Amino acid sequence: MADAKLDPEGEVGAAELKGKLPKARLDARRDAKREAIVDVARQVFFEEGYAAASMSSIAARLGGSKGTLYNYFKSKEALFEAYIEHACGQWRAWVFDLPDDDAAGGADIEAVLTDLGERFLGHLVTESAIRLLQLVIAEAQRAPELAHIFYDAGPGGGIARLTAYLEAAKAAGHIDPPDCRMAAQQFLSLCRGHLYFRYSLNLIPRPTPAEIKAEVGRAVALFLGGYGRP
Amino acid sequence: MADAKLDPEGEVGAAELKGKLPKARLDARRDAKREAIVDVARQVFFEEGYAAASMSSIAARLGGSKGTLYNYFKSKEALFEAYIEHACGQWRAWVFDLPDDDAAGGADIEAVLTDLGERFLGHLVTESAIRLLQLVIAEAQRAPELAHIFYDAGPGGGIARLTAYLEAAKAAGHIDPPDCRMAAQQFLSLCRGHLYFRYSLNLIPRPTPAEIKAEVGRAVALFLGGYGRP
Amino acid sequence: MADAKLDPEGEVGAAELKGKLPKARLDARRDAKREAIVDVARQVFFEEGYAAASMSSIAARLGGSKGTLYNYFKSKEALFEAYIEHACGQWRAWVFDLPDDDAAGGADIEAVLTDLGERFLGHLVTESAIRLLQLVIAEAQRAPELAHIFYDAGPGGGIARLTAYLEAAKAAGHIDPPDCRMAAQQFLSLCRGHLYFRYSLNLIPRPTPAEIKAEVGRAVALFLGGYGRP
């Protein structure tokens, strides 16, 4: 292997020849499998709910045995937690992807809020987000700490972010709400709205982008109508 | 039966001896027992959730046997549905108890909305309402028809009612929303708000009346700020 | 039924006709079943030991289902305890059947000790006694309270009884041990002896009555040789 020097990972190949995978790679493999399991578990939890989902069916869909499942997660509860944390990680990624606050000084609040609202609601009506909420609410009595993780990673974080933005906008004199944190909560409540509520109850099919646009448009209108400074 | 007038209770006793109660009375008795069962089931469903609640524990708390339960409800699922319908009936009663629309012509919209909002949110954070929501959401995948019943009896009905009121107020020239149905949804979304969201996740204790007043006050302010006509 | 007055239980027959078994009879039935279960469990515990015995195999040998087993005993442990207590009850019956102490004043200590020793050892080498000891010793670490029950019902109680007898005999001047309780323990230890020890290890077949006689004879000889007063 002539390019071994150019590609240090080539040496890893040599190690493999000796039957000794480097630890890092072993761990990576294990992590990949863990993720695969969590992904299958997610599907089953979605379809059946936590309580009704059985480890047997998860194992069957995985194509492996129950024993293997338990080699990776010490209990059904632990598997559920792993899924919740994984899903919250995705929320978190989304929340941290908000537009920079420095744009707050800029004039076009309407555009910013509209963009934010559409992305927020657009994410909420994602199948994975809706099912996550359903699972978390369903188990809220039994496992309140999961609800905590969920809230902080998702809605809670989003509100903090939006609050900061609104405060900047207020300081710049573009809006005038009495309490920016409350205003942020109100805006997101308006975005969530009835569309989302009904969808979360499985009463209507997944909202179309047009419906989302409309819902957010009305939310922005009311919000700026009430708090905007002309 | 000649002596019925003299000793009405005697009649019952005699009928019992013969094992033949008048049909109407039998039905009444059966219905009373059904209600008693549903009430016990409600408690257990609240405490344990649908899946974890066992017919045994319901029977035990009832002081009867499992067999008796099955004499009244043919399955656990049927018992659960009976409870949901019962609970929704209570919602319905609440909804029909909204203030009369004829007050709409009256000037004090703020007072009407505040009153409505406080009663709405106050009811939402009731233990029975929150648990009902949790159960319905948890089973929304498995049994979407339950969600339907729930929505129509509760939030859906409330929106219809409020829409009518807002239209009257708009006709009277007190407010000017572009779409009254949408406005009604927005107002209720604002009332539900984050307080309710967090409570439904078991993240905070039951909101106090003062907290409810504050949340609704801010909702009314934003709503009238946006849609009101000065 | 003409003799109903003479035989009040005849009325019970009438109750049965109405489909209502008297509570006492129901309980008796339940108790009978419990005993039957314990008896089957005993066999399986004997053959496999506590840990290796499975509820499935007990149920199978019973001809019933596992569910039924758990209707009568809430866990495998509970079933084991029920068996231990039952077996100890038999020990207790045997212990309380010792010859009356008032015979102690009588002269023939040799005959009394011989009789006692033979009955004691004869019972020890009973299959049920030997298996009981094996089970109790095997689980002594895990469940010391079972060992306590066993000891008090069997060996402990026997020693107390024998001690009383020896004290009477000492008062009557027939023997002269420095400490009667210790002497009682020594006598029983001698009776138990190596014969029993080896049998409890499954090393030899069940001792014959002749072997028992011989072992006890030598025990009595040594005991009276050491403590007797010529």
Place this chain on the structure above:
Amino acid sequence: MADAKLDPEGEVGAAELKGKLPKARLDARRDAKREAIVDVARQVFFEEGYAAASMSSIAARLGGSKGTLYNYFKSKEALFEAYIEHACGQWRAWVFDLPDDDAAGGADIEAVLTDLGERFLGHLVTESAIRLLQLVIAEAQRAPELAHIFYDAGPGGGIARLTAYLEAAKAAGHIDPPDCRMAAQQFLSLCRGHLYFRYSLNLIPRPTPAEIKAEVGRAVALFLGGYGRP
């Protein structure tokens, strides 16, 4: 390899590279590892009992993997047997360490018996001895050959030894038992006594040296009282 003499340890290293250790050395290494495994297994068997001890926990405590375990012992049962044999070997060592019979001609039987008894009982109440007994008894049904190994190496061998001593003492005219083998068994039964019985049932804490002294003292007294020649 010319430099082998200069660096003796280098030899080993070189051999390792070639994967060829001298056979004797390989075997020694293997045996050492086997012993280490058996020692760890012993601890786990002590703490959990045979059935409850898992190969996983043994491997974990060993710091190795289950696969390695199976490289050295082909099954859990085989590992258990190896432990029993090892433990019995220790018993054997102890037995062969008994005082020399040539002392038999000497006069002080009391001292000899006392010394023997205390060492015997002292060893019996050792943690390893008591747990060994418990394990052997627990598995006596399933694996009678283990009990055989155990008995021959321990109590059985001791009796043979003591019998020889007593015969010498009898020949010397110091004692006069009708049957020395039986007398030996009786003496050890007396030593074992109730103290040991109760300890083996986990009913009392480990006997103190003082308690052992007392128990043996009374055994010697009774034994010499019965069989001694004044």
Place this chain on the structure above:
DNA sequence: AATGAATGAGCTTTCATTCAT
């Protein structure tokens, strides 16, 4: 109508053992 014993399928979990690397 009421009872409660009986059932059997199914649950989560554990474990000895095997095998590719």
Place this chain on the structure above:
DNA sequence: CATGAATGAAAGCTCATTCAT
């Protein structure tokens, strides 16, 4: 030889449901 992932059988236990009384 060491590793640890994978397996599958079986364990203890629960529960909705049925049925004879």
